[in-house]
Structure formats: C-alpha cells, structure tokens
Amino acid sequence: MAVISYLDAISHALREEMRRDPTVFLMGEDIGVFGGAFKVTRGFIEEFGEERVIDTPISESGFTGAACGAAIMGFRPVVEFQFADFIACAFDQIVNFAAKCYYRWGIPVPVVFRGPSGGGFRGGPYHSQNPEAWFTHVAGLKVVQPSTPYEAKGLLKAAIRDNNPVIYLEHKHLYRRIREEVPDEDFEIPIGVADVKRDGTDLTIVTYGAMVHTCLGVAERLAAEGAEIEVVDLRSLAPLDKDTILASVSKTGKALVVHEAQLTSGIGGEVAAIIVESCWDALDAPVKRIGALDVPIPFSPTLEDAVLPSEGKIEATARELLEY
Numbered sequence: 001m002a003v004i005s006y007l008d009a010i011s012h013a014l015r016e017e018m019r020r021d022p023t024v025f026l027m028g029e030d031i032g033v034f035g036g037a038f039k040v041t042r043g044f045i046e047e048f049g050e051e052r053v054i055d056t057p058i059s060e061s062g063f064t065g066a067a068c069g070a071a072i073m074g075f076r077p078v079v080e081f082q083f084a085d086f087i088a089c090a091f092d093q094i095v096n097f098a099a100k101c102y103y104r105w106g107i108p109v110p111v112v113f114r115g116p117s118g119g120g121f122r123g124g125p126y127h128s129q130n131p132e133a134w135f136t137h138v139a140g141l142k143v144v145q146p147s148t149p150y151e152a153k154g155l156l157k158a159a160i161r162d163n164n165p166v167i168y169l170e171h172k173h174l175y176r177r178i179r180e181e182v183p184d185e186d187f188e189i190p191i192g193v194a195d196v197k198r199d200g201t202d203l204t205i206v207t208y209g210a211m212v213h214t215c216l217g218v219a220e221r222l223a224a225e226g227a228e229i230e231v232v233d234l235r236s237l238a239p240l241d242k243d244t245i246l247a248s249v250s251k252t253g254k255a256l257v258v259h260e261a262q263l264t265s266g267i268g269g270e271v272a273a274i275i276v277e278s279c280w281d282a283l284d285a286p287v288k289r290i291g292a293l294d295v296p297i298p299f300s301p302t303l304e305d306a307v308l309p310s311e312g313k314i315e316a317t318a319r320e321l322l323e324y
Contacts, residue, residue: 004182007175009149010114011040013156014078016186018048021076024160025052027063028080028114037082038116038175060089064113068098071109076160084115084169085129098165099140108163112156117145118210118260119308120173125296128304130209130261135167136238136270142191143238145169147212150182151235154189162191171210171260178213194241196248200230203321204248206271207258208234211309215258218315227322237267245271246278253284254321258314263291285324288317 004012018024025048026041032055035042045053056063060081067077081087087094090113098109119128135143142164146152152170159166197212198219205215212233219229232248234240249255255275257268268289275287293307 001181001183003179004149005176006149006152006170006178007038007040009153009182010156010170011042012182013153013160014041015044015047017157017160018044018052021160023074024076024078025054025070026078026080027054027056027067029056029058029082031055031080036080038172040080060086061093064090064093065097067111068093068101068109071098071111072101072107076110076112078112078114078160080114082116083123083127084117084131085126087113087115087131091134094135094141094165094167095138099138102164103140109165110163111165112159112168113165114168114170116172117169118171118173119297119304120210122299122301122304123297124299128297130169130259130292132167132169132237133261133266136267141165141167141238142236143167143169144191144236145171145209146235147171147174147209147233148178149180151189151195153182154187155191155235157186158188158191161188166191169209173210189235192236192239192241194235194244195233196230196244197233198229198231200228201252202227203229203254203256203318204232204252205229205256205258205314205318206232206234206245206248208237209260211258211260214309214311215314218311218318221315222318222322227318229318234271240271240274242274242278245274249275249279250282253282254324255279255283255287256290256314256317256321257287258290258309260309261291262294263289264294266291285321288321290314290317
C-alpha cells in the first residue's frame with residue numbers, strides 16, 4: 001500500500017497496463033515529450049518510446065479515428081483529450097463509429113477516451129465542462145467517473161481491459177487535492193457497480209466525481225446534529241447500478257441527486273426518474289436535484305462559485321428534505 005494522489009493513480013494504472021500488455025498504447029496532444037498538460041504521462045516516452053506514446057497533431061477527430069482503427073486491428077489505445085471539452089471535436093468518431101461498430105459488424109473497439117473534466121479551478125467556459133450526459137445517451141458506450149485515487153486506478157484498469165469503448169472522465173480539480181492508500185498489487189473495479197461511501201438512514205445523496213467529497217462534507221456536518229445521510233457514489237454512469245440506488249432510497253425514503261454538470265438533461269434526471277418509477281411507495285418526500293446553473297462556466301471566481309453546486313446549496317436542500 002502507498003499513499004498516492006488521484007493524478008498519480010491514473011499515471012500508475014497507465015504505466016502498469018502498458019507494462020502488462022504490449023497492445024496498450026497512448027495517443028494525445030503533448031503527452032510524450034512534454035509529459036501531458038497535467039503531467040500524467042511524464043516519463044512515459046522515455047520508458048515506452050514514441051511508438052507507444054504518440055504525440056498527435058491538434059486534431060481530435062483525426063487521432064480519435066486513428067485510435068478506433070488501431071483498436072479494430074487488435075490494439076488497445078488510450079486517447080487523452082487535453083481537456084474533456086475538446087472531446088466534442090471527436091464526437092462523430094466516438095458516437096457514430098466506436099459506439100456502433102460491434103453492433104453493426106461484431107468487431108469490438110476497445111478504446112479508452114480519457115477526459116480531464118470539471119470546474120473549480122477558474123478555467124472558464126472552454127476548459128471546465130462536464131460532458132458525461134452527452135455520452136450516457138449513446139448505446140454502445142460505457143462512461144465512468146472516479147472520485148478517489150483507489151477508484152481512479154481500478155476503474156482505469158478495468159476500462160483498458162474492457163472490449164467496449166469507454167469514456168473515462170477524471171475530475172482535474174481532484175488531481176493533486178485528493179490522496180489515499182492504494183494497493184500495490186494488481187486490481188480492477190468493475191464497471192457498473194456503485195459504492196456506498198457513507199451509511200445512513202435519513203436521506204440518500206446520489207452523486208459522483210468531485211461532488212462525492214462535497215456531499216460527504218455536508219453529511220458529516222449534519223451528522224453532528226443527529227442526521228444520518230447515506231452517500232452513494234455512482235462511479236459508473238453507463239451502465240448505472242440501479243440496484244444500489246434503489247436499495248439505499250428504499251431504506252432512507254428520501255433522495256437528493258447531486259452532480260456538477262448543468263442541471264437540465266443531466267444524469268441526475270435519469271437517476272431521479274429511476275427512483276420515482278421504482279421506489280414511489282418508499283418515498284417520504286419529493287426527489288430533489290442539484291446541478292450547475294444552465295450557463296457556460298465563467299472565468300470569474302465569484303461567478304464560477306455561484307454557478308457550480310456548493311456545500312451551502314447541498315446542505316440547504318438536504319435540510320429541506322430531512323424536515324419534510
């Protein structure tokens with residue numbers, strides 16, 4: 001066991017999978033000589049060479065298409081988008097080719113698309129988006145978003161070994177902020193399995209990514225007043241672990257869904273619908289959602305803080321539900 005950061009966990013997973021499997025290789029802008037925009041791949045080109053750590057042109061559609069072609073030929077590419085926002089440039093390759101190739105031809109496309117996502121670091125509208133809902137709507141894609149170093153490593157290993165294309169979203173505000181013990185031995189975290197981060201009986205908060213830590217902070221603060229809040233970390237957004245969600249809400253009778261992405265048409269709406277459809281008789285209060293305001297993420301620190309979910313907003317809604 002070693003205490004490592006969220007960023008180091010991603011780096012370790014990549015390095016270990018490249019050592020384990022010679023068909024794994026990396027593609028992306030500035031990932032080789034420069035070591036990546038966030039230094040996830042620092043030192044990789046020296047160990048694995050430029051044929052397995054490929055610096056690409058600034059053409060997301062081009063290198064994503066090349067990765068899909070390599071996957072069809074038996075390789076396991078891991079594509080890094082410098083920021084998750086830029087994945088929009090490769091939307092057609094991912095949605096209309098990678099996601100549908102197995103359905104049409106019976107040919108797997110084992111590509112991992114890594115996207116540093118999220119706000120909180122004053123990156124503005126083009127470097128702070130949370131695009132997960134674009135892809136959870138697409139049949140044939142798996143979508144994951146880890147909240148801790150342990151999950152960052154285990155889910156990335158699982159994604160690389162999966163025969164389906166996987167969107168792997170990593171919240172960049174967690175890179176150097178979150179540290180924990182991670183096993184040295186090889187392990188995977190299965191895609192499609194949620195995790196109960198905190199047990200409780202009075203209210204369920206369903207969340208993922210960086211919001212897990214924000215919600216845990218709220219839960220601990222309210223625990224001092226006698227309220228026991230259960231925090232469910234989805235980890236996998238497609239497929240969703242419906243059983244864990246429903247088991248928790250059936251126990252507590254109340255549900256709050258929190259995500260950093262914009263509220264309208266976010267994954268929270270799907271989770272809320274699942275709860276209402278399957279847990280109606282157990283509910284003691286309306287299902288509530290919290291997400292970002294439906295505006296681009298501002299550069300201004302004050303405005304960004306106002307747009308994104310905060311502990312204050314989450315606590316206020318949690319109190320409303322607890323008192324309902």
